[in-house]
Amino acid sequence: MDTTKVRPYLFILLVFAIPLLLIPVIKMAKNDSQLLQEPPAQTQKDTLRGDYAIIIHGGAGNFTADDLSEAEKLAYKKALFEALESGKSMLSSGKEAVYVVENVINMLEDDSLFNAGKGAVLTHEGHAELDASIMRGYDRNAGAVAGVRTIRNPISAARMVMDSSVHVLLSGRGAEAFSRTVGLKQVDNSYFITEKSQKRLKVSIDKHGTVGCAVLDTHGNLAAGTSTGGMNNKRYGRIGDSPIIGAGTWADNQTCAISATGWGEYFIRLGVAHEISALMRYEEVSLEGAAHEVINKQLEQLGGYGGIIGVDAFGNVTAVFNTTGMYRAYYDAQGKQEIKLFLD
Structure with a gap:
């Protein structure tokens, strides 16, 4: 061959x-x-749905209608209404959820009625120390700052930590230095201090209130944010739940966006905001049902108090609290709008 x-x-x-x-x-x-x-991350939704929802809070506590004058009630309702209308206007024009959250909370931080930004409660030494966090639902990215004294709008600093750094939480002088490098407005600590906050410190009136916002935008994306002055007369650099992702703030396009207010130590121990999302994801509980389980059962069993606001992926909103009052306002995907101050 x-x-x-x-x-x-x-x-x-x-x-x-x-x-x-x-x-x-x-x-x-x-x-x-x-x-x-790892499974691929969720991607930002770009299809316009047309419907949107927004809910905001100005703090929860054991106050009743008898504790506020008629002028004070009107002032709180006016502030909540203006913040809500601003958020609705942005959403109707197609703005992204995270920027709506930031803008709405900026307004509440600039209003001395609330325990956030200007008008925040004071530390034992007489300073204002501020905390804030923000989170978006499509990629679960988040940013937060804690114990800051010179950043005019802490929620904007939290947003910049999320968007312009590799970190999630910055604290104290480091957070302030970062905020200067990204061009955020700085103020003297005296800017935050009001006659009302000084009086509260002298008589040791505690106010756990905080401000927050949760949003579903017209693209189907969720976001939430929280900002606070913390606990009146706090010492030792105490930090509560507001800047802690999963405790005071959470957002996930698959479930909900949450902002919390109340006695922060208990919210941290329970991981309140994430716990609500987890019940929705793994037990297929509704937003309303999950919030009631966590606030009215788990939180109360520990001895904590406060509440949450939330919105789910379908534009349903809820405000659940175990106190006598919570300053709150909402507009849901069905077009229903309300502003309330006390327990129904």
Whole structure:
């Protein structure tokens, strides 16, 4: 047999046969690598749905209608209404949820009625120390600042930590230095101090209130944010739940966006905001049902008090609290709007 004639055919056979034999091996390797990879992150939704929802709060506490004058009631309702209308206007024009949250909370931080930004309660030494956090639902990215004294709008600093750093939580002087590098407005600590906050410190009136906002935008994305002056007469650099992602703030497009207010130590221990989301995700409980389970059962069993506001992926909103009052306002995806101060 003439082997010189066979060799070319053997070569051609090997060239075509070897790749065919390797296909199963390549597929197995590919499948193994896919098993080792984490599931892909959620992507931002871009399709305009048209409907949107927003809910805001100005703090929860054991106050009743008898504790406020008619002028004070009107002032709180006016502030909540203006913040709500601003948020609605942004949402109706297609603005992203996270920027609506930031804008609404900016307004509440600038209003001395609330325990956030200007008008925040004071530390034992007479300073204002502020905390804030923000989170968006489509990629669960988040940012927060804690114990800051010179940043005019802490929620904006939290948003910049989320968008312009690799971190989630910055504190104290480091957070302030970062805020200067990104061009945020700085103020002297005296800017935050009001006659009302000084009086509260002298008589040790505690106010756990805080401000927050949760939003579903017209693209189907959720976001939430929280800002606070913390606990009146606090010491030792105490930090509550407001800047803690999963305790005071949470957002996940698959479940809900949450902002909390109340006795922060208990909210941290329970991971309140994330616990509500987890019940929705794993137990298929509604937003309303999950919020009641966490606030009216789990929180009360520990001895804590306060409440949450939330919105789910369908534009349903809720405000659940175990105190006698919570300053709150909302507009839901069905077009219903309300502003309330006390327990119904």
